[in-house]
Amino acid sequence: MTRLEKIFKQTSAKKKILVTYTVAGDPSLKTSKKILDDLVSSGADILEIGVPFSDPMSEGPVIQKAHERALKKNIEFKDILNICKQIRKKNSSVPIVLMGYMNSFLSLKNKLAKELFLAGVDGVIVVDLPYDESKSFFENLRQEDIDLIRLISPTTDSKRLKQMLASSSGYLYYVSLKGITGAELKNFDEVKKKVKKIKSLTHLPVVVGFGIKDTKTAKKMASFSDGIVVGTKIIDFIENKSSKRISSFTKSLKKAIN
């Protein structure tokens, strides 16, 4: 059983999964590593670690700046893999998922899957790699049992959804809104309807992300899904140099969804 399968096996109607997103190297290599440790100890179930990219097209202003801060520190892919290794040394169970853009993953060429495996990475989310373009990438990752987490959006229709589900693993990430990270989430009922629809078609867990910034929204979103992803709000703390508050915020999220 993979680490992701194990963690989702623990979910129940009352216990939901908390996924956090931070950018590797933001605000520095050392601090971002410390933040990841804090996230785990305060209740994060899955760590999504952003791979900083020069052109983060799907990100709102807050996460864009996080990418820029990390790049200013000259963070390279090998540094990110090192962070993963260090986390893995201390913690053998928390799933690690790298989230980024295709060009970053391409830079590792055919060594990608092996390197990810050696670093203890469990899954990959590639924002600009839709299902249609992902066949060989997916197969390469699967050789090392690494999951390619699919993003499903409000505009994904049923026909396409069924095709995607046929080659999905790990979990599914439902993007709650049409827009960029950190945008305003308005239509709860629509999200609920769509998540229910996805769940009726698959046994894979479905987490909801984009626009979840407070415990109230987190609770609501978790009520009909398997978990939630929070990114922008955590990075807000980093931007405002109040990383110390991340732990208590994470604890409050965890409490809200369980």
Add this chain to the structure above:
Amino acid sequence: MKSKSKINYTFPDENGRFGEFGGKYVSETLITALEELEKIYSKVKNDKSFQEEVIKDLNDFVGRPSPLYFAERWTEKLGGAKIYLKREDLNHTGAHKINNTVGQVLLAKKMGKKRVIAETGAGQHGVATATVAARHGLECIVFMGEEDIERQSLNVYRMKLLGAKVCSVDSGTKTLKDAMNEAMRDWVTNVEDTHYIIGSVAGPHPYPEIVRDFNSIVGKELKLQSKKEFGKYPDMIVACVGGGSNAMGIFYPFIKDIKTKLVGVEAGGSGVKSGKHAAPLSDGKVGVLHGMKTYLMQDKNGQILPTHSVSAGLDYPGVGPEHAYLRDIGRVEYQSATDQQALKSFHELTRTEGIMPALETSHALAYVNKIAPKLSKSKIIVINLSGRGDKDMFTVAKEDGMTL
């Protein structure tokens, strides 16, 4: 045995690819919009009434066909091949960019979109989009890098006069690529009522095909004009390449006719060896950006590198995927010209022919300046004179040490 004068060429394929290049590398949310665009485009591509509507606008609104002009004094001066200019600078709004926007705005209307967005570098595509939006009464937002807003202030004001909202982009390198990122962000947010009018043969499928097709009126006209003028096709066609829309427009109808040599000229900035340039075909690696797989200027970690060019319109780290393919199969030769060579040619054409070219176009002129004297007088070179240089007055004056 008679040598082959034609090759087969049918790209993009059904996956939106030119060989390994192209594709649709976008977030899931945009896939539906791209599929809708693909569907509507494949329908109207061969629809006579739609094509007639486009042609009518190209004739009556843009002022086509654009003349093929013999640059006699410049030819004499260089003392080699005969040089002709395909006068896209004479189009309404002053560049080839309007050929594409005239077509895409009609696609937007077909899809029932009320709002159009665009990215712009030099401002020519922004102006061309604002112009067709004004004509059709659509809301128009143009994204432009902060640095470009500064060096192309005339075009910024033109867009505003036309009723467009110009959004300054201050992320990343504050130029064309960042404007494109921001346009993508807007599109993903407003995908239902908005059509993104991409201005180059770049971006995800089907944009490289659509923008090429709308611009290929240039090459089609040239075929007729050159047959009439010299009884044959040109021996060489030269065009500047940033994203590559003017080049694709003039090259495409000639791709199968291999007797015509095709040359694309990239922005060499301070020189390709200096690293300060915008020439991914000369000095880039294959990667994925803005929805396409193509040659990119990037470092070993896949980070996109800052580009440098005196011309805002060529200041882009990628290039249309079809150019990447044409480079690899050797059908088009890609060269580069430096800022200084382009500026020199800008002045030369202005003084010799009384035609003030855009700085982008000046890169193509710089290559011809080098190659024409080496060719025999019986050879014919056609340059796509893609735009006029009025917008570049401030930049040229600054380079010459003057303030206006």
